[in-house]
Amino acid sequence: MQKMSYFFPLLSFSLDVCVMHAIRLAQLSPLLIPHPFITLWGGALTRASILTFLTFTYSGGVAWMRSFEGLQSLGVLCFHFPVYISLLWFLGKSTVEELWGWHSWEWMLQGYAVTAVSWLYWSQYVSLFFTKKKPSGKKTELDSSSSLKRLMGYMKPYFFRFVLVLILVVLSSYGEMAIPQYTGRMADWIISEEAPDAFTQAITMMTLMTMASAVLEFVCDLMYNITMSLIHTSVQGAVFQAVLKQEIAFFDATPTGELVSRITTDTNDVSEALSEKLSLVMWYTARFGFLFYFMMSQSWKMTLLTCMGLPIIWVIPELTGHFHQTIAVKVQESLAKANQVATETFSCMKTVRSFANEDGETEKYRKCMEDTYSLNKKEAVAYAASTCANSMTTLALKVCILYYGGTLVTRGSVSSGDLVSFVLYELQFASAVESVMRYYPEVKKAIGASEKIFEYLDRKPKIPPSGSLAPENLSGHIRFKNVRFSYSGKTEENNLVLKDVSLEVKPGQITALVGLNRSGKTTCVKLLERFYQPQAGEILLDGEPLLSYKDQFLRQKIAVVSQDCVLFARSVRENIKYGCEGASDKEMYQAAEQASAHKFISELSKGYDTDAGEKGGQVSGGQKQRIAIARALIKKPKILILDNATSDLDTENEYQVHEALTKLAKSCSVLMISNKMSIVEKANHIIVLNNGAVTEEGSHEELMKKSGHYAEMVKKQETGFNRPREEGGAEHGRPPSLMGLHSHQCIYFY
Numbered sequence: 082m083q084k085m086s087y088f089f090p091l092l093s094f095s096l097d098v099c100v101m102h103a104i105r106l107a108q109l110s111p112l113l114i115p116h117p118f119i120t121l122w123g124g125a126l127t128r129a130s131i132l133t134f135l136t137f138t139y140s141g142g143v144a145w146m147r148s149f150e151g152l153q154s155l156g157v158l159c160f161h162f163p164v165y166i167s168l169l170w171f172l173g174k175s176t177v178e179e180l181w182g183w184h185s186w187e188w189m190l191q192g193y194a195v196t197a198v199s200w201l202y203w204s205q206y207v208s209l210f211f212t213k214k215k216p217s218g219k220k221t222e223l224d225s226s227s228s229l230k231r232l233m234g235y236m237k238p239y240f241f242r243f244v245l246v247l248i249l250v251v252l253s254s255y256g257e258m259a260i261p262q263y264t265g266r267m268a269d270w271i272i273s274e275e276a277p278d279a280f281t282q283a284i285t286m287m288t289l290m291t292m293a294s295a296v297l298e299f300v301c302d303l304m305y306n307i308t309m310s311l312i313h314t315s316v317q318g319a320v321f322q323a324v325l326k327q328e329i330a331f332f333d334a335t336p337t338g339e340l341v342s343r344i345t346t347d348t349n350d351v352s353e354a355l356s357e358k359l360s361l362v363m364w365y366t367a368r369f370g371f372l373f374y375f376m377m378s379q380s381w382k383m384t385l386l387t388c389m390g391l392p393i394i395w396v397i398p399e400l401t402g403h404f405h406q407t408i409a410v411k412v413q414e415s416l417a418k419a420n421q422v423a424t425e426t427f428s429c430m431k432t433v434r435s436f437a438n439e440d441g442e443t444e445k446y447r448k449c450m451e452d453t454y455s456l457n458k459k460e461a462v463a464y465a466a467s468t469c470a471n472s473m474t475t476l477a478l479k480v481c482i483l484y485y486g487g488t489l490v491t492r493g494s495v496s497s498g499d500l501v502s503f504v505l506y507e508l509q510f511a512s513a514v515e516s517v518m519r520y521y522p523e524v525k526k527a528i529g530a531s532e533k534i535f536e537y538l539d540r541k542p543k544i545p546p547s548g549s550l551a552p553e554n555l556s557g558h559i560r561f562k563n564v565r566f567s568y569s570g571k572t573e574e575n576n577l578v579l580k581d582v583s584l585e586v587k588p589g590q591i592t593a594l595v596g597l598n599r600s601g602k603t604t605c606v607k608l609l610e611r612f613y614q615p616q617a618g619e620i621l622l623d624g625e626p627l628l629s630y631k632d633q634f635l636r637q638k639i640a641v642v643s644q645d646c647v648l649f650a651r652s653v654r655e656n657i658k659y660g661c662e663g664a665s666d667k668e669m670y671q672a673a674e675q676a677s678a679h680k681f682i683s684e685l686s687k688g689y690d691t692d693a694g695e696k697g698g699q700v701s702g703g704q705k706q707r708i709a710i711a712r713a714l715i716k717k718p719k720i721l722i723l724d725n726a727t728s729d730l731d732t733e734n735e736y737q738v739h740e741a742l743t744k745l746a747k748s749c750s751v752l753m754i755s756n757k758m759s760i761v762e763k764a765n766h767i768i769v770l771n772n773g774a775v776t777e778e779g780s781h782e783e784l785m786k787k788s789g790h791y792a793e794m795v796k797k798q799e800t801g802f803n804r805p806r807e808e809g810g811a812e813h814g815r816p817p818s819l820m821g822l823h824s825h826q827c828i829y830f831y
C-alpha cells in the first residue's frame with residue numbers, strides 16, 4: 082500500500098501529460114479552432130476533473146492530495162493559465178502566443194514550477210496567518226481570538242491614539258519610499274541629461290520626505306510606546322486586583338511564585354510582544370504595502386518575478402541552515418561527552434592513580450576530541466555551505482531581476498531609473514516580507530499567552546456574596562452551631578477538620594480555645610474570618626448568621642493577631658495604622674501602650690518612624706507580636722482573636738498584655754488560642770478541642786476537677802513533658818501578680 086502511494090505522483094503526472102496533449106489536439110479540431118478561450122477554460126476544467134477523480138478514486142493515492150492544501154495546489158496547477166491569460170486579455174494585451182501554447186511542454190513544466198512556489202508560499206508563510214501548526218486545535222484559535230478581543234477592550238479608551246499612530250505609520254512609511262523613488266529619478270537625469278532643475282528637485286524632495294518620515298516615526302513610536310505602557314499598567318493593576326479578590330483557598334492552592342509570575346512576567350511578556358513586535362509588524366506591513374505598490378507601478382512583471390523568487394531564496398538557506406544546526410547540536414553533544422570524561426577523571430583522580438590508568442584516560446579523552454574535530458570540520462563545511470547558499474540565492478534573484486529588468490529597459494517597457502528604483506525597492510521588500518512573517522507569529526503567540534492573564538481576571542472568587550448587616554451596636558457574641566468543615570470540601574468523617582463543633586464566645590469575657598496541635602483551633606478562627614465556609618452547621622454573630630454581615634463591617638469589627646503575624650516593610654507607624662489610616666497618633670500611642678509596645682518603639686532609632694524591615698525583620702519576634710497586637714487594638718475591635726499571639730512574649734510583657742486584654746474584654750469578646758497554660762487558666766471560659774471536636778469546657782478549676790484532656794495538658798506541662806523554653810528567666814522583674822505562680826506557667830507547650 083505504501084509502495085503504491087509513491088507510484089501515484091508518477092501516475093498523476095503521466096495522466097496530466099496525456100490530458101494536456103489531448104486538449105492540444107482537440108484545440109486543432111475545426112469545431113474548437115475559432116474558440117480558443119473555450120478550449121482554455123474547458124480544457125482546464127477537464128484537467129482538474131480528471132486529476133481530482135484520480136485523487137479520490139485511486140486506492141493508492143497520497144492522502145495529502147485529498148487535503149485542503151493538495152486540492153488547492155491542484156486548483157493552482159489547472160487554473161492559473163486560464164486566469165493569467167484571461168487577465169492579459171482583459172488588460173488588452175496580446176494573448177495569441179499564450180492561448181496556443183499553454184499546453185506545450187515548456188509551459189506545462191512552468192505551470193508545475195508556479196504550483197510548487199505557490200504551495201511554498203502557502204505552507205511556509207500564508208498559512209501562518211490562518212491555521213498553521215495548531216496542536217491544541219480549535220480551542221487555541223478560539224482562545225487567541227477571545228484574548229484579542231479582551232486586549233482590544235483595554236485599547237478602546239485609546240482608540241483615537243491608535244488611529245493617529247496608524248496614520249503616522251502610513252505617512253512615515255510612505256516617506257521612506259522617497260530614497261528609492263528619487264534615486265531612480267536621478268539615474269534617469271544622469272542618463273538623459275535633463276535640465277539641472279530635475280536633479281535638484283529630486284534631491285530636495287528626497288531629503289524633505291526622508292526627514293519628514295524620520296520625524297513622524299519618532300512621534301509615532303513615542304505615542305505608541307507610551308500608550309502601550311498605559312495599557313500594560315492598567316492590565317497589571319486589574320490582574321493584581323482580581324487576584325486579591327480571590328478566596329483564601331485559591332491562595333492555598335496556587336503557589337505564590339505562580340501568582341507573582343502571572344502579574345509581572347506574563348503581563349510583561351505580553352506587553353513587550355505587543356509594544357515591540359506588534360509595532361514592527363505594523364511598520365513592516367505598511368512598508369510592504371507601499372513597496373509592493375511602487376514595485377507594481379514600476380513593473381508588474383518584475384514584481385511577479387520577485388514574488389516567485391522570494392520563497393526560493395528563503396527556503397534554500399533554511400534547508401542548509403537546518404543541516405548546519407543539526408551538526409552544531411552534534412558538536413555540542415560531543416563536547417559534552419569530552420567534558421564528562423574530563424570531569425569524571427578529575428573527580429576520581431585517586432582511583433585513576435591507584436589503577437595507574439592515566440594513559441587510558443588520556444586516550445579516551447583524545448578519542449572524544451577526535452570525534453569533536455571531525456564534527457567541527459563538517460560543521461565548518463555546513464556553515465560555509467549555508468552562508469554560500471544564502472548569498473548565492475540572493476544573488477541569483479538579483480541577477481534574474483537585473484537581467485529581466487535589463488531586457489525590459491532594452492525593449493523600452495521601463496526606464497533605467499525605474500530599474501534602479503525597482504532594485505532598491507526589492508532590497509527592502511524582501512526584508513519587509515521576512516519581518517512580517519517572523520514577527521506576526523510572535524504577536525499571535527503573545528496574544529495567546531495573554532489568555533493566562535485573563536484566566537485570573539475572569540475567575541469568579543468562590544466566596545458567598547457580602548451580606549448587608551452593619552449594626553451600630555455589635556456586642557460580639559459568637560456561636561458555632563454544629564459546624565462541620567473540611568478544607569477539601571469532602572464531607573466524609575475522616576476528611577473533616579471540625580466535627581459538629583458547637584461553642585460560644587461571650588462578650589465581656591476572655592474565652593480560651595485549647596487543644597493539641599492540629600486539633601482545629603486555627604480553623605475555627607479562619608471560619609470566623611470567613612476565609613472558608615463550613616459544609617454544615619452555622620456560625621452566628623449576635624444571633625445573625627455571619628454571612629449576613631457586610632464584608633467590610635466584619636473586617637473592622639474582628640481583629641486577629643496570629644503567631645506568624647506579618648509586618649510590612651514600612652515604618653512601625655504605618656504598620657500599626659495599617660487598615661486604619663485615619664487613626665490619630667494619640668490612638669496609635671494608646672494602642673501601643675495597651676500592647677506593651679510603646680516603650681520599646683520609642684527606644685528604636687527613629688521611634689515610630691523606624692522601618693520594620695522585610696516581614697518585620699528589623700524587630701525581634703516578641704516586638705513584632707506586640708506591634709501586631711497594637712495594630713489589632715487600634716481598630717477598637719468588638720471581637721479580638723489572639724491565635725498563639727503571645728507565644729513570643731516574655732513574662733513581663735505577657736503580664737502587661739494580659740492586663741490590657743482584661744480591660745478590653747469588658748467592651749468586647751476576646752478569643753484566645755494558646756497552649757501557654759499560665760495565660761489560659763486566667764480565661765473566664767476554656768474550651769478544649771480534641772481532633773476537631775469539643776470535648777470539654779468550663780473554667781480552669783472546673784476542668785481540672787474533671788481530670789480530662791485539659792487536666793492532662795496542664796499535668797504534662799507541670800511535669801515538663803515538653804521542652805522548656807524559658808526556665809527561671811522571668812524571675813527578675815516579674816510583676817507581683819505573676820510572682821509565685823506554679824512552675825508550669827513558665828513552660829511552653831508545643
Ligand SMILES: Nc1ncnc2c1ncn2[C@@H]1O[C@H](COP(=O)(O)OP(=O)(O)OP(=O)(O)O)[C@@H](O)[C@H]1O
Binds near residue numbers: 569
Ligand atoms: N489550608 C489548609 N488546607 C488543608 N488543610 C489544612 C489547612 N490548614 C490547616 N489544615 C489542616 O487542618 C487541621 C487543623 O489545623 P489547625 O491549624 O486548625 O489546627 P490547630 O489546632 O490550630 O493546630 P496548631 O496548634 O498546630 O496551630 C490540620 O490537620 C491541618 O493540617
